[in-house]
Amino acid sequence: MPQLGADMSAGKLLGWRKRVGDRVQRGEIIADVETDKADIEVEVFAVGVIEKILIRPGEKVPVGTVLAIIQEEGRPAEAETPSAPQAMRGEPPPAAAAVPVRPIPVRPSVLTPGTPRLHISPVAKKLAADLGINPASIAGTGPGGRVTLEDVQKAAQIQPTPVAEPDRRARMRQAIAAAMARSKREIPHYYLSTTIDLSRAMEWLNQENLKRSVEDRLVYGVLLIKAVALALRQVPELNSIWSGEKALPCPDVHVGVAISLRGGGLIAPALHHTDRQTLDELMKNFRDLVQRARAGSLRSSELSDPTVTVTSLGEQGVEAVFGIIYPPQVALVGFGKVVERPWSAEGQIVSRPVITATLSADHRVSDGHRGGLFLSAVDRCLQEAEKL
Amino acid sequence: MTKDKIRETVLRALGGVAPEADLSQIKPDLRIRDQLDIDSMDLLNFVIGLHKELKVDIPEADYPRLATLDGCIEYLASLRDLR
Structure with missing residues (x-):
């Protein structure tokens, strides 16, 4: 099993x-x-x-x-x-x-x-x-x-006989409770956040989607996922698994994407080799993953392979999310909603779409300095969306 | 196309996105997103569903007009291709 x-x-x-x-x-x-x-x-x-x-x-x-x-x-x-x-x-x-x-x-x-x-x-x-x-x-x-x-x-x-088992939702809640309690008990979390100017990325995305058919459009979420995957290459210790005594770096980047299930609960299956996929591939695979997660037809490797988790609560109106690491991973990246904010650029105060990116990381594996470098790398990647 | 036909099509497309939802309970003047707990990926799938059924190409700039069931119907009815 x-x-x-x-x-x-x-x-x-x-x-x-x-x-x-x-x-x-x-x-x-x-x-x-x-x-x-x-x-x-x-x-x-x-x-x-x-x-x-x-x-x-x-x-x-x-x-x-x-x-x-x-x-x-x-x-x-x-x-x-x-x-x-x-x-x-x-x-x-x-x-x-x-x-x-x-x-x-x-x-x-x-x-x-x-x-x-x-x-x-x-x-x-x-x-x-x-x-x-x-x-x-x-x-x-x-x-x-x-x-x-x-x-x-x-x-x-x-043959299974009807027994008074808690329903799926209750069992899922229990399972999440157990994992999160374990995480908070065993993992010394530290948290960082940064605000990222998304104007270039959103402008690029808008122009890109204008050229595309409805079926080929991208959502900004895939830019965030790809940026995280590329940034992990630069700070690879965050792409590790805690073995019980030490962190084991993972050679491949498999970003687990938190998907909320209607009616409650969530699941975070992997987008395999996230850093190697093009945005089109990521979009296709992400759509497929969301659909299958909600239909209950995920594959075992998609649940056993994530090396880091990305969660976004922006669509629920949340500005910043400080998540709990999903063991045995050692980091979780969160994104809030895209909001228009006053932004200082070239001596001018201008209105820009910004997003708050957060990092929850395991202090046994990395320090705030490296975590900060990671968030900076995410920011840099998003400033060059055309290269994602 | 009549508004009743458009309504049927919209509900069918929503059913494809949120198959577990009881679409008969949708309040036409409230945000679909809040009632069905759908996200941007679902919204895109909804737009793709409308595209397949109605052969309309809805630009992203018009997505806000799809916020409610009534809004969807009015917007789609206003498209020249569907008149």
């Missing part, structure tokens, strides 16, 4: 998208998991064949539990011990596996009964139908992963 954020201690397997004997590729979605915050598509980070499925749909297991065993390509078969395989633990890919972002098409959250790969005996199929169980959600133990009558009978025993 992958760890999909500091606020996750367990997850419920909703269903498998693969069966025993199926070949899997790196980045492929193999299962769906329910967490307190969302339903997540679990990706696999190895190439091989599914050898054994250990957890059945409906089971809730702690983070770290091995869900299934993959026989990795090019490796000899190992003993069936839970410690041998790694591929399906949902662990993020190793740093060396950095590849350009290639969005995987959104898939349905569970397999439908008509899925062509389904191998099931007629009698098992009938029983599943009688019991109201989706046969595609049953892990087959027969030859070639065929679902047997016994598999259906077992699945019937572990």
Whole structure:
């Protein structure tokens, strides 16, 4: 069961998208998991064949539990011990596996009964139908992963029964509470803020959008995200993960963007390789991410990979946000709303659109001096929006 | 296009942006953003939705005119292409 954020201690397997004997590729979605915050598509980070499925749909297991065993390509078969395989633990890919972002098409959250790969005996199929169980959600133990009558009978025993669990919103609140309390308890935060003149950036954006079709327009939020990503290259210690004893610098910049969920709660999935994406790519991927976050179809790597978080409350009328760091990250960048303010420029007091950028950072990893350099770098990047 | 048809189209586009919202409860004279908790990304998706359905190209400068349901209908009805 992958760890999909500091606020996750367990997850419920909703269903498998693969069966025993199926070949899997790196980045492929193999299962769906329910967490307190969302339903997540679990990706696999190895190439091989599914050898054994250990957890059945409906089971809730702690983070770290091995869900299934993959026989990795090019490796000899190992003993069936839970410690041998790694591929399906949902662990993020190793740093060396950095590849350009290639969005995987959104898939349905569970397999439908008509899925062509389904191998099931007629009698098992009938029983599943009688019991109201989706046969595609049953892990087959027969030859070639065929679902047997016994598999259906077992699945019937572990079908989730209605229990008085707190609803998703309440559970999400609890999860956020736990992570934020831990953050405030363990991380010595320091906070900085600066006011940035956005006139050049907004002018550039307005001119740029005039040239674009409606579908290709940019929102100013992507300029902020890209500026943060580029500034992190200049102050890389803020793009780190706290390992428990020390900070581990992350070679790639994966900005987690805080997305509010209607009805309450928030989630901060990663825009992978944020610093390497063009504004057009970022816009496309950001739109997709927001849509999927609210639809509940995020991928496991999007929740496990963020190296820093960016949050913006400007649209709620907030002028400055001093956020709480999301462990194990070591920094969070906040933006308020764009406001017209008197601004001194070349001896004149003029009206300029400005924004307050803030940094919440872990004092174990960086000092105010470096944090200040980071905010200055964000400012510089936004003064040259055409280079973002 | 009649205002009733425009209203239907606007509500359909809003439904695409905020599928969980009960659009029958929208008050036509209050800000859509506040009622549906939508942000600038949603607003852009709403404008794209209108563009696809009505083939209108709404400039960013006119976004404030889309603030309420009544405002949307009046604005879209005023566009020459939809008269």
